[in-house]
Amino acid sequence: MKTNKKIITCIVTTGNGIKLIKALHAKKIISTAFHHARGSSIGDPVDRKGIPLQQEREIVTVIVPSEIADEIFEFLYDTVDMNRRNNGFIYMGSLNRCSAYQLLDLPEEESGVPASVV
Secondary structure, eight states, X not given: OOOSEEEEEEEEETTHHHHHHHHHXXXXXXXXXXXXXXXXXXXXXXXXXXXXXXXXXXXXXXXXXXXXXXXXXXHHHHHTTTTSTTSEEXXXXXXXXXXXXXXXXXXXXXXXXXXXXX
């Protein structure tokens, strides 16, 4: 059972993960996940033994409809300048299964903040 969704994963340098999440939310895309990892890549600094130093990375995963997947992929690529060396990488794949979810429309209080946040 195939879905009409794609999953895009970005592994980026520290600080760029939140930048991507904010940019996606501005486009009304809320199906995102964010977490930290450590690792190394070709070209990273090495220690005295020649072993690459572990660098902190941020991983952003987003699920989007297939129809706009290429557009969002390009948007993410451009948002954090992935064409620069060691700035991260991005890949996309098909999803076999996923569940749709939506945020509830919560009534705003007098302060303008949703009731659940207060």
